[in-house]
Structures are given as C-alpha cells and as structure tokens.
Amino acid sequence: MKGRVIFSGKVKGEAIVTDKAISFFGGVDPDTGKVTEKGHPLEGKSIAGKILVFPRGKGSTVGSYALYRLKKNNVAPLAMINKECETIVAVGVIISEIPCVDKIDIEEIKDGSVVSINDDEVTIESS
Numbered sequence: 001m002k003g004r005v006i007f008s009g010k011v012k013g014e015a016i017v018t019d020k021a022i023s024f025f026g027g028v029d030p031d032t033g034k035v036t037e038k039g040h041p042l043e044g045k046s047i048a049g050k051i052l053v054f055p056r057g058k059g060s061t062v063g064s065y066a067l068y069r070l071k072k073n074n075v076a077p078l079a080m081i082n083k084e085c086e087t088i089v090a091v092g093v094i095i096s097e098i099p100c101v102d103k104i105d106i107e108e109i110k111d112g113s114v115v116s117i118n119d120d121e122v123t124i125e126s127s
Contacts, residue, residue: 001104001105001108001121001122001123002120002121002122003081003101003102003103003104003120003121003122004085004101004102004103004120005100005101005119005120006080006082006085006089006090006093006094006100006101006102007093007094007097007098007099007100008099008119009079009097009098009099009117009119010099010116010117010118010119011051011078011079011099011116011117012114012115012116012117012125013049013050013051013078013079013114013115014050014051014112014113014114014115015050015051015052015053015081015109015110015111015112015113015114015115016042016045016047016050016051016052016053016077016111017053017054017106017109017110017111017113018040018041018042018053018054019041019054019055019106019107020040020041020042020054020055021054021055021056021057021058022035022037022040022042022052022054022057022058023037023057023058023059023060023063024057024059024063024064024066024067024070024088024089024092025059025060025062025063025065025066026059026060027040027059028047028066028070030066030069030070030073030075031073031075032046032048032075033046033047033048033049033070033073033075033076033077034046034047035047046075047070047075047076047077048070048074048075048076048077049075049077049078050077050078051077051078051079051080051081051115051117052077052079052080052081053080053081053082053106053109053115054080054081054082054083054106055082055083055084055106056082056083056084056085056086056089057082057085057086057088057089057092058088059088060088061087061088061091063088063089063092064088064089064091064092064095065092066092067089067092067093067095067096067098068092068095068096070096071096071097071098076096076098077098078098078099079098079099079100079101079117080093080098080099080100080101081100081101081102081104081106081109081115081117081122082100082101082102082104082106083102083103083104083105083106084102084103085100085102099117101117101119101120101122104122108124109122109124110124113125
C-alpha cells in the first residue's frame with residue numbers, strides 16, 4: 001500500500017491496531033507506553049516498540065510533546081500508520097523522529113500482523 005510520508009523511515013514490526021482515535025496527552029502513560037484512556041480498545045496495552053495503527057490523533061496540542069516524552073523514555077511506538085494524520089501527531093512524530101505514514105486503508109492491517117514500512121510503502125508480511 002502506498003501512503004503519504006509524515007516522517008520517513010524503514011522499519012519492520014508487530015502491528016497494534018485500533019479503529020479509535022488516540023489522545024497521547026492523558027491517554028497514554030509517557031513512562032510506560034501503556035494506553036490509559038478509560039474505555040479505549042487499547043486500554044492497558046503497551047504501544048512501546050510496536051507499529052501503532054490508528055485512524056487519527058485527538059485532544060490537546062500537548063500530545064505532540066507527550067509523543068516526544070514517550071520517545072525519550074524508550075517506550076514510543078516503533079512507527080505509526082494513520083488513516084489521516086492530523087497536526088498533533090504530525091508534529092509529535094517529526095520532533096520525535098518516529099516513522100509515520102498516512103493515507104493508508106488501516107482496515108487492511110490486523111492486530112499482530114508483521115508490517116514493514118519503507119518510506120511511503122506499507123507491506124503486510126503476515127498475520
């Protein structure tokens with residue numbers, strides 16, 4: 001699948017997938033990388049070292065800095081794939097140097113799949 005590069009990179013890893021938007025400020029613990037938002041499908045799961053697949057970010061602009069804190073604490077996602085990357089996530093991945101691609105049909109990616117990102121190309125390797 002071809003997408004739009006938000007921050008370039010080449011990575012391969014396990015996907016953690018949700019169909020719900022994520023707020024990185026208040027919705028993800030910056031010390032552990034676990035989703036803390038009550039009722040979120042990923043609540044209690046760690047995004048650390050995974051390829052995080054989600055439709056878009058939400059919430060406060062402080063979310064960009066929260067992504068930076070995740071990276072500095074070594075609990076950030078390996079990369080991100082979005083349906084539509086909005087400004088909060090875009091700024092966060094750029095300052096944190098986390099590879100990110102959007103304009104991807106995220107419904108094609110299943111939780112636990114091995115996914116490769118090579119700049120604008122996303123490949124699902126297995127489920």
